[in-house]
Amino acid sequence: xxxxxxxxxxxxxxxxxxxxxxxxxxxxxxxxxxxxxxxxxxxxxxxxxxxxxxxxxxxxxxxxxxxxxxxxxxxxxxxxxxxxxxxxxxxxxxxxxxxxxxxxxxxxxxxxxxxxxxxxxxxxxxxxxxxxxxxxxxxxxxxxxxxxxxxxxxxxxxxxxxxxxxxxxxxxxxxxxxxxxxxxxxxxxxxxxxxxxxxxxxxxxxxxxxxxxxxxxxxxxxxxxxxxxxxxxxxxxxxxxxxxxxxxxxxxxxxxxxxxxxxxxxxxxxxxxxxxxxxxxxxx
Amino acid sequence: xxxxxxxxxxxxxxxxxxxxxxxxxxxxxxxxxxxxxxxxxxxxxxxxxxxxxxxxxxxxxxxxxxxxxxxxxxxxxxxxxxxxxxxxxxxxxxxxxxxxxxxxxxxxxxxxxxxxxxxxxxxxxxxxxxxxxxxxxxxx
Numbered sequence: 001x002x003x004x005x006x007x008x009x010x011x012x013x014x015x016x017x018x019x020x021x022x023x024x025x026x027x028x029x030x031x032x033x034x035x036x037x038x039x040x041x042x043x044x045x046x047x048x049x050x051x052x053x054x055x056x057x058x059x060x061x062x063x064x065x066x067x068x069x070x071x072x073x074x075x076x077x078x079x080x081x082x083x084x085x086x087x088x089x090x091x092x093x094x095x096x097x098x099x100x101x102x103x104x105x106x107x108x109x110x111x112x113x114x115x116x117x118x119x120x121x122x123x124x125x126x127x128x129x130x131x132x133x134x135x136x137x138x139x140x141x142x143x144x145x146x147x148x149x150x151x152x153x154x155x156x157x158x159x160x161x162x163x164x165x166x167x168x169x170x171x172x173x174x175x176x177x178x179x180x181x182x183x184x185x186x187x188x189x190x191x192x193x194x195x196x197x198x199x200x201x202x203x204x205x206x207x208x209x210x211x212x213x214x215x216x217x218x219x220x221x222x223x224x225x226x227x228x229x230x231x232x233x234x235x236x237x238x239x240x241x242x243x244x245x246x247x248x249x250x251x252x253x254x255x256x257x258x259x260x261x262x263x264x265x266x267x268x269x270x271x272x273x274x275x276x277x278x279x280x281x282x283x284x
Numbered sequence: 285x286x287x288x289x290x291x292x293x294x295x296x297x298x299x300x301x302x303x304x305x306x307x308x309x310x311x312x313x314x315x316x317x318x319x320x321x322x323x324x325x326x327x328x329x330x331x332x333x334x335x336x337x338x339x340x341x342x343x344x345x346x347x348x349x350x351x352x353x354x355x356x357x358x359x360x361x362x363x364x365x366x367x368x369x370x371x372x373x374x375x376x377x378x379x380x381x382x383x384x385x386x387x388x389x390x391x392x393x394x395x396x397x398x399x400x401x402x403x404x405x406x407x408x409x410x411x412x413x414x415x416x417x418x419x420x421x422x423x424x
Contacts (some may be wrong), residue, residue, distance in 0.1 A: 009306055023418055025296050026360040029337060035297035037307040047306030069418075083313025084304055084320055089315070091348075119318050120347035121288045128286070128347040153285075155349065178351055 008050040009080050010058075014065050019043045025070060042071075047078060091118060094126070097139040099161055101126040107239045113164050117157065122174075122182035124154035124218065130245035133159045133276025134218040137242030140267055142167055143276055145214035149173075149206060149234050152223070156183030156196065158216040158242075163192040167214075173199040175204055182218040194200045203230045211236040220243040220256050228254075228261035235263075237283035242275035249274050287349075291315055293342040297360065301331035315344045322350065329354060336359055355399045359415040362392045367421050381420040389413055389423055 012033070016024040018041070021083045022043060025036045025044045032052040037045050047111030052254025057072075100114050102105050107114040119125045126135060138158055142148070144166035145199075150159035156179070163170055170192075172183050180198050186194040199205040215234050224231075224243050231241055241263055246254050248270060255265060255277070266279040293311050302308055302323045312319050322342070339355040367382035386409075387405045387423075393400075393408035402408035413423045 019414075020418065022358050023360050023415060025339075026337070026358040027295055029298075034303075034305055035295060035307045037311050038294035038296070040294075045307065047310075078306065078310070081313075082304075082308065083309040084318075087313055087316045087319065087348075114361060115298070119316070120321050122351075123345055123347065123349045125347040125349055128288060128345075131347065176351070 009047050009078040011045055011047050011076040011078040012058075013039075013043060013045040013072075013074045013076065014070045015043050016065075016070050020069045020168055023064075023223055024068065024070065025159075026066075050077070081088055088118075096126055096132050099126075099135055099139070099158075101135075103177050113161075115157070115161055115164055117155070117186060119150060120155065120185070122155045122176055122180055124157040126157055128273040129271040130276070131157060133271060133274060134216055134242055134244035135161055136269055136279040137244060137267065138162050138214070139151045139165060140213060140241035141242065144284045146215065149209065149212050151203070151206075151215060151227070151231065152219045153183055153198070153216040154179055154218070156186045156198070158218060159183070159184050159196055160190050160192055162214070162216070163187075163195050164190060167194070168195065170196045171199060171206060171209060171212075173201060173203075175200070175202050182278045203227050206230075206234065209234055214240045214241060214242075216242045221229065221250040222245050224254050225233055225257040228257040228263065231258075232261040232263055232281055235281040236242070239281050241281065241284060242273075242276065242278035246275050246277075248275045250258070250272055250276045251277075288346040289343060290346045291344045292398070293344065294339065295342070299333040299336050299338040300320075300327050301334070302326045302330075310355050312344070312414075314352075314405065317344055317350050322352065326352065333357075340368070356396050359392060359396055359412055360419055363412065363416045363419065363421055366392060369421070379420045380385045380422050381403045383424050384416055384423045385424060387398065389416065 025038050028035050032048040034047040065073050093100050093106045098113050100112050103118050105114040119154045124131050145168045148170045148240045149164040149165050150172040153174045156172050159170040159172040171224050183198045189197040262282045264279045265277050268277040305318045306404050311405040336357050344350045366384045369382045389412050390408050391413045400408045
C-alpha cells in the first residue's frame with residue numbers, strides 16, 4: 001500500500017444509538033470503504049480515498065445513515081501517512097544497565113551487550129518498568145555459565161538477556177499462545193536460539209525441572225504469591241531469583257510469600273508504581 | 285508477564301485483506317504498534333474465511349506490544365446471508381426486505397454465543413431477532 005501513502009482520504013464518522021453500533025459498523029463496510037473502526041460510545045468510522053467519493057455519493061451515504069438511525073454524520077479530510085515507518089522511527093535503542101535494547105544491535109560502549117528487539121505480539125519489550133526491573137535483576141545476579149528459567153517469559157526478553165550476558169542455557173514458559181513464536185524469533189534474532197527452549201503453559205510445564213542457577217519471574221502479583229514455592233523448588237540451594245512486575249502497593253504480601261518459600265530478598269528496584277526485587281534461596 | 289493495558293481497538297476488516305492503510309494504520313499507528321506484524325498475523329489467521337468480515341479486538345500494552353482476538357462475523361452479516369440478501373433495508377423498521385426462520389435465528393445465535401453478552405441461547409435469539417428486525421428482515 002506504499003503507493004497510497006500521502007494520498008488524500010476521507011474519514012466518515014457516524015454516530016448511532018449504542019444498540020445499532022454493530023449494525024452500523026457492518027453497514028459502513030462496503031466499497032469504496034476499506035474497513036471500520038468501532039470507536040465506542042456509538043461512534044464508528046471508516047475511510048475511503050477521496051477521489052472515489054463525489055459530493056452526490058457522500059450525500060447519498062449520509063441520507064442512508066440517517067435513515068438507518070444515525071444521529072450525526074461527519075466527513076473529515078485525512079492525509080494518510082506511513083504509520084509503519086513512523087512507529088519504527090520512534091523505536092530507538094535504549095539502555096538498561098549494560099544491555100542496549102533496540103532494532104539495530106547498537107552497542108556504543110566496550111562492555112555493552114546489544115539485544116536486538118522490535119515490539120511485537122508478546123509482552124516484554126523492555127520499555128515498561130516491569131520488564132526493565134527484570135532485566136536489571138538478571139544483570140545483578142547472573143554469573144557466566146549459569147542455567148536460567150524465565151517464568152511467564154512473554155517475548156522471551158529476560159531469558160534472551162540472560163543468555164547474551166553469559167548464561168549457558170535457558171527455559172522460558174508462558175500460557176500466552178503468542179509467546180512461543182515471539183520467544184523463538186527473539187532468540188533467533190540474537191543468535192541464542194540453540195540454547196533457549198520454550199514450553200507453552202504454566203508452572204506445570206517445568207515440573208521436571210529443578211536445581212537451576214536462576215529464575216526470573218515477571219508475573220502478576222497473585223501468581224508470584226501462589227507460585228513462590230514453585231520458584232524455590234526450581235532453584236538449587238543458593239540459586240538466585242528475580243521477581244518483577246509487582247505493583248508497589250502489593251509488594252508486602254508478595255514479599256511475605258517469597259520469604260515463606262525460603263527465598264531471601266537482598267536487592268530491590270522501585271520505579272514509580274512498580275517494583276522488582278531479588279535475592280537467593282537459602283541453604284547455599 | 286505482568287502486563288499494563290494501554291488501549292483496546294475494535295476493527296471490522298475483510299478477512300485475509302488487512303493492509304496498513306486506514307483504518308488499520310491510524311488505529312494502531314497512534315499507539316506505536318508494529319503494524320506489519322499485525323497485518324501479517326491477521327491475514328494468516330483469517331485467510332480461510334476470505335470473503336467475509338472477521339472483526340478483531342486488539343489489546344495494546346504500554347510497552348507497544350499487542351495481542352488480538354478474532355470475533356465471529358457480525359450478526360447483520362449472518363442474517364443477510366441467511367435471508368439471501370445483498371443488503372438490509374437501510375431504513376429501520378420501515379421496510380421488510382426479507383425473512384429468516386426461527387431455526388435460522390437459533391443457528392446464528394449459537395454461532396454468535398461466544399461474542400454475545402447473553403445468558404442463554406434463547407436470550408441470544410432475542411438479540412439476533414432484534415438485529416434482523418432493525419435491518420428489515422422478518423422472523424417467521
